[in-house]
Amino acid sequence: MNTKRSRRPLTLRDVSEASGVSEMTVSRVLRNRGDVSAATREKVLTAARTLGYVPNKIAGGLASQRVNLVAVVIPSLSNMVFPDVLGGISAELDDTGLQPVVGVTNYSPSREDAVLYDMLSWRPSGVILAGLEHSRAARAMLDNAGLPVVEIMDVDGEPIDTAVGISHRRAGAEMADEILAAGYRRIGFIGTHMPEDHRARKRLAGFEERLGEHGLQLAAREYYQGGSSLLKGREMTERILAREPELDFLYFSNDMIGAGGLLWCMEKGYDIPGRLGLAGFNGVELLDGLPMRLTTTDARRIDIGRRAARLVAGKEPRPESGIIALAPTIMPGETIRKH
Amino acid sequence: MNTKRSRRPLTLRDVSEASGVSEMTVSRVLRNRGDVSAATREKVLTAARTLGYVPNKIAGGLASQRVNLVAVVIPSLSNMVFPDVLGGISAELDDTGLQPVVGVTNYSPSREDAVLYDMLSWRPSGVILAGLEHSRAARAMLDNAGLPVVEIMDVDGEPIDTAVGISHRRAGAEMADEILAAGYRRIGFIGTHMPEDHRARKRLAGFEERLGEHGLQLAAREYYQGGSSLLKGREMTERILAREPELDFLYFSNDMIGAGGLLWCMEKGYDIPGRLGLAGFNGVELLDGLPMRLTTTDARRIDIGRRAARLVAGKEPRPESGIIALAPTIMPGETIRKH
DNA sequence: CGCAATCATGTTACCGTTATCTTTTATGCC
DNA sequence: GGCATAAAAGATAACGGTAACATGATTGCG
Numbered sequence: 170m171n172t173k174r175s176r177r178p179l180t181l182r183d184v185s186e187a188s189g190v191s192e193m194t195v196s197r198v199l200r201n202r203g204d205v206s207a208a209t210r211e212k213v214l215t216a217a218r219t220l221g222y223v224p225n226k227i228a229g230g231l232a233s234q235r236v237n238l239v240a241v242v243i244p245s246l247s248n249m250v251f252p253d254v255l256g257g258i259s260a261e262l263d264d265t266g267l268q269p270v271v272g273v274t275n276y277s278p279s280r281e282d283a284v285l286y287d288m289l290s291w292r293p294s295g296v297i298l299a300g301l302e303h304s305r306a307a308r309a310m311l312d313n314a315g316l317p318v319v320e321i322m323d324v325d326g327e328p329i330d331t332a333v334g335i336s337h338r339r340a341g342a343e344m345a346d347e348i349l350a351a352g353y354r355r356i357g358f359i360g361t362h363m364p365e366d367h368r369a370r371k372r373l374a375g376f377e378e379r380l381g382e383h384g385l386q387l388a389a390r391e392y393y394q395g396g397s398s399l400l401k402g403r404e405m406t407e408r409i410l411a412r413e414p415e416l417d418f419l420y421f422s423n424d425m426i427g428a429g430g431l432l433w434c435m436e437k438g439y440d441i442p443g444r445l446g447l448a449g450f451n452g453v454e455l456l457d458g459l460p461m462r463l464t465t466t467d468a469r470r471i472d473i474g475r476r477a478a479r480l481v482a483g484k485e486p487r488p489e490s491g492i493i494a495l496a497p498t499i500m501p502g503e504t505i506r507k508h
Numbered sequence: 509m510n511t512k513r514s515r516r517p518l519t520l521r522d523v524s525e526a527s528g529v530s531e532m533t534v535s536r537v538l539r540n541r542g543d544v545s546a547a548t549r550e551k552v553l554t555a556a557r558t559l560g561y562v563p564n565k566i567a568g569g570l571a572s573q574r575v576n577l578v579a580v581v582i583p584s585l586s587n588m589v590f591p592d593v594l595g596g597i598s599a600e601l602d603d604t605g606l607q608p609v610v611g612v613t614n615y616s617p618s619r620e621d622a623v624l625y626d627m628l629s630w631r632p633s634g635v636i637l638a639g640l641e642h643s644r645a646a647r648a649m650l651d652n653a654g655l656p657v658v659e660i661m662d663v664d665g666e667p668i669d670t671a672v673g674i675s676h677r678r679a680g681a682e683m684a685d686e687i688l689a690a691g692y693r694r695i696g697f698i699g700t701h702m703p704e705d706h707r708a709r710k711r712l713a714g715f716e717e718r719l720g721e722h723g724l725q726l727a728a729r730e731y732y733q734g735g736s737s738l739l740k741g742r743e744m745t746e747r748i749l750a751r752e753p754e755l756d757f758l759y760f761s762n763d764m765i766g767a768g769g770l771l772w773c774m775e776k777g778y779d780i781p782g783r784l785g786l787a788g789f790n791g792v793e794l795l796d797g798l799p800m801r802l803t804t805t806d807a808r809r810i811d812i813g814r815r816a817a818r819l820v821a822g823k824e825p826r827p828e829s830g831i832i833a834l835a836p837t838i839m840p841g842e843t844i845r846k847h
Numbered sequence: 848c849g850c851a852a853t854c855a856t857g858t859t860a861c862c863g864t865t866a867t868c869t870t871t872t873a874t875g876c877c
Numbered sequence: 878g879g880c881a882t883a884a885a886a887g888a889t890a891a892c893g894g895t896a897a898c899a900t901g902a903t904t905g906c907g
Contacts, residue, residue: 174544177632178654180862180863180864181864182863190886190887191886191887192863192865192887192889193864193865193887193888194885194886194887196864197885197886199866200865201883203885203886204770204883204885204886205884205885205886206884206885206886209885209886221648221649221652223625223629223649223652223653224629224863224864225568225631225857225862225863225864226629226630226631226864227566227569227575227630227631227862227863227864227866228570228862228863228864228892229861229863229864230566230864230868230892231566231567231570231862231863231864231891231893231894232863232864232865232891232892233864233865233866233892234866236566246585246591246594247595247596249588252585255585256585256586259612262868268626270609270786271610273598277896281863286562287607289562290563290564291565291566292517292564292565292566309560310560313518313560313562314562315517348763369878370858393903396793398793398796398797399794399796399797399798400793400797401797402794402797403797408614410524428797428862429797432797432798432799436799442646447552449907454735454737454739454761455737455738457737457739458737458738458739458740458741458767458768458771459738459743459771460771460775460857483681510900515903517904519892519894520893520894521893529856529857529860530857531854531857531893531895532856532894532895533855533856533857533892535894535895536855536856536895539895541895542856543853543854543855543856544854544855544856545854545855545856545892548855548856562892563893564892564893565894566892566893567862567891567892567893567894567895568894568895569862569894570861570862570863570864570892570893570895571861571893571894571895572862572894572895573895573896602903630869695848697851757868767870787882
């Protein structure tokens with residue numbers, strides 16, 4: 170099966186010699202391009218197989234000026250948000266010959282610049298990146314690169330090329346509507362202290378704005394550092410309720426801390442959703458198994474991934490406006506009163 | 509800042525002309541290699557910046573016969589286990605100039621072959637892949653490639669080159685010890701029905717073997733299809749207890765379903781850990797916020813990622829045996845009786 | 848001051864493919 | 878059977894960098 174570990178790496182030439190045809194013909198066979206007779210095709214294929222030849226995309230990419238890679242730049246892996254998006258992207262890219270390559274920025278603009286630079290140096294066929302806020306340098310790079318750029322997750326802003334996402338302002342506002350309609354009035358907010366998480370910021374802005382329209386404002390807010398976890402949700406919930414015991418609703422900036430808050434409140438015997446209502450954001454699978462279903466907003470992650478992928482793959486035309494806005498949809502759950 | 513969107517992509521030649529030096533000198537500046545005077549360095553850098561030049565790694569890689577990529581091939585992203593591994597890898601690769609590129613196989617051997625083939629066609633500097641079980645074709649490819657290969661997560665088997673992980677047999681056996689020492693005797697198991705999840709299989713084998721040494725065997729087992737979620741954990745727990753109400757312990761093949769099981773049992777009012785003990789596997793952060801801390805085994809994911817990365821980066825020599833076995837460590841939690 | 852060592856830069860030849868064009872061979876059709 | 882046409886294969890020249898070597902400019906030092 171395996172040839173003795175030859176030191177010199179295999180090239181087209183080796184396959185060409187082994188099968189007695191030109192390198193060009195081998196290349197054609199391996200890429201299924203151009204006319205090759207069934208006989209030679211077979212010869213070449215077996216030669217390639219027995220040698221264990223693996224094409225060199227570095228050389229191929231240089232020669233063809235085309236690389237089947239799509240750069241995907243996102244802030245974080247752990248967020249339990251990203252795997253869904255990537256799932257959507259992969260699913261849609263699967264039959265296009267394009268392959269996603271992921272870069273992670275950790276919500277740092279300078280890391281984002283670096284990651285982008287690095288990705289672009291591979292001359293991908295397209296770029297999908299999270300958010301609409303990018304450094305001047307990043308915008309310039311992307312502009313210059315002259316390839317499809319899809320900014321995902323958010324549509325509240327001016328896309329470089331195309332944007333696919335939900336309006337986080339709207340998501341926040343709609344949740345506010347829901348909460349107010351259910352009669353809650355003393356509302357607290359818990360979120361990360363991350364100036365770079367623009368989407369969380371916009372969500373809160375939309376939320377507060379809507380409260381304002383009803384003559385209300387947040388009765389308390391609590392910010393935390395670092396990653397989101399159930400434990401953090403518990404801590405923050407305890408803290409905010411200790412400070413403001415009269416709150417009748419807690420709006421969490423994501424489901425993970427929302428779930429932590431929910432567990433804590435249930436243990437403490439709070440009457441939910443009667444005495445205290447809760448809501449999160451994202452619509453993650455995790456929530457399905459909680460003792461009580463947390464009300465949340467589905468951020469349409471899979472759809473966003475799919476549409477973004479369709480755009481870079483050219484399966485779908487870029488809309489005139491450059492913006493594809495999906496509707497964030499509230500998933501009622503059981504932690505908010507019926508009205 | 510940005511030059512008018514020129515159609516022709518920028519090359520070294522453009523920078524060279526703009527700064528009045530040879531392409532070679534530009535190349536040297538951009539890579540910080542070789543001697544260049546401070547003056548020209550500055551000239552080149554500003555030229556590159558104002559043009560918005562991004563190096564072409566395709567061309568560079570071909571010329572230098574060297575690519576700063578490390579292929580990371582894993583079965584799944586959603587597992588909440590691989591993000592940790594990736595974290596460890598990135599952390600350790602950060603100062604080496606190497607960059608991880610992730611491929612996902614969905615536990616399918618044929619997908620694994622395809623992903624590997626694809627990755628190798630980029631001629632990476634090293635490969636990190638999950639598990640010790642690979643197709644003959646995959647082993648041949650890796651053998652042929654002549655680069656460092658680190659198989660991670662598992663050490664129960666024969667590595668192609670080097671392996672870093674824990675012994676899942678041992679992890680299973682040690683958990684069995686713990687459970688037996690606490691006096692539980694009627695033990696049930698809940699896990700995925702995935703013939704390709706070799707690590708889960710080995711864990712169970714080690715577990716059962718140890719039970720056997722004590723003259724016991726599993727009193728019940730329940731397998732499920734598809735992904736692990738809290739909800740699935742609840743369902744499976746309900747099912748196994750309906751079928752075998754006399755069980756006094758449930759060993760879950762991962763923490764997610766373990767957590768689901770725990771929540772269900774608590775709701776049903778089971779006395780835990782008195783009447784019924786529970787244990788999972790992995791040691792994920794999720795567990796920290798549960799109403800009761802689930803007993804589990806820390807699979808050393810971050811350490812595994814780090815060591816693997818150190819090996820491919822050449823920061824650490826390959827051990828004589830080719831195997832780096834980390835110790836799986838039991839995290840007691842509160843769902844198992846004290847003994 | 849002269850000569851070797853060092854620094855700074857340039858020249859040339861690939862790296863392993865694929866695009867494009869050319870040549871050779873097979874095929875169809877009246 | 879001859880000639881237009883298509884199919885199959887090959888030859889050649891990029892693609893955009895970098896390695897390796899060559900060269901010109903400085904510097905150090907007895």
